[in-house]
Amino acid sequence: MSTDPANGQAPIGFIGLGVMGAPICRNIMTGSGRTMLVHDIGAERVQRLAEKGARPVADPAALAADCGTLFLSLPGGPEVEAVLTGPGGIAASARPGLTIVDLSTTPVGLTRRLAAELAERDVRFADAPVARTRAAAEAGTLSIMVGGAPELFAAIRPLLALAASEVTHCGPVGCGQVAKIMNNMVLFQTVVALSEALALGEAAGMDRALLFETLSKGSADSFALRNHGMKAMIPDSFPLDAFPTDYARKDISYALELARELGFEAPGATLAEQRLAETSAAGYGREYFPVMARTVRQR
Known part of the structure; x- marks a missing residue:
């Protein structure tokens, strides 16, 4: 894992630069001042974030290997599962100590199963789905509901607060999705x-x-x-x-x-x-x- 020379912290990763993901990514990147590694299947979406200072990475697994915290903002459960545990997914080559924060809306049962699988690889996982509108995503005034261990919530809350006006710890993993x-x-x-x-x-x-x-x-x-x-x-x-x-x-x-x-x-x-x-x-x-x-x- 590389270190961002600007502040001595690991880069942040972001996969999924759609209607909600792109402004969330931009707000976290701008607010944190840290290097942001980005990936999306849409080249134009990646290019727009690159113009704001993000660094494109073509492969999700390679992106995960080079960051300390990885955010996902994907359409739903099948896409999250594919990125994490599908062929060429992140889990197979995940670095121990990686933190994954899923901003997508994903089934509760799937969320808890994926969290358990990642925990076996010493990868921390929090579900953190977002609420409110696209305008709120642009303004950084989303409401984010987080499921995960208290110490993990404390670690990721400062980054989430860059994209939201309310960040609520809802309980153990899966409760953000609930x-x-x-x-x-x-x-x-x-x-x-x-x-x-x-x-x-x-x-x-x-x-x-x-x-x-x-x-x-x-x-x-x-x-x-x-x-x-x-x-x-x-x-x-x-x-x-x-x-x-x-x-x-x-x-x-x-x-x-x-x-x-x-x-x-x-x-x-x-x-x-x-x-x-x-x-x-x-x-x-x-x-x-x-x-x-x-x-x-x-x-």
Whole structure:
């Protein structure tokens, strides 16, 4: 492992430079002043970070061998598993003492299994999924929910704080994912309720904007109403690849998977999954997921 001559600390690694990963990487690199080694399957994404001072590395395993802390920001469980334990993955050649921080949203069971496998190789692992919007990622005001040993949380918290205004230790490994998955489960169910209220209110003759403005003054007020509702559903504006419908479907599937593993029924989450599936089938898989309001209105 090399040492960053600027500050005597090991370089930081970052794999996954997508909508959320790129600004998180940039904020950590800028705030820490440390060398940032980056990898992504998209050459243009890598180039944009290289222009900010990051150092591209073509191979994830080689990147992991040359850094002290490695962040992952990937689409979901299959991608995280492939990077860590798949052919040519990081685990096979991981240096003892490496710390891996998974910012992705990943199934709880998989997270705990991967952490156990890495621990056998003396690699520390924390799950640290992120919440809030792309704008929050750009501003460094995300909420990050961390699962891992207390001493590991204390070690990685200063770096996470460069990308977030709230960094919460949720418990042992996997509990960050529990918190994130439950957060999104509640969010999706709330957006289903908002979609139904919007469709029903309009059908009854009320102005859509006035309806949500009025709801925001009562007990129906929520983050989802003010952000997903007023900023996307009211203007009927759903940009591509800003938390797309298909990503939301993936996240709700993790909630339902956890419910099955624990023997719970989750009818509200099941309904949210159905609405998201209908929205994707209608051709809105890449649009911002509150676009489900369109399909609910057309039911």
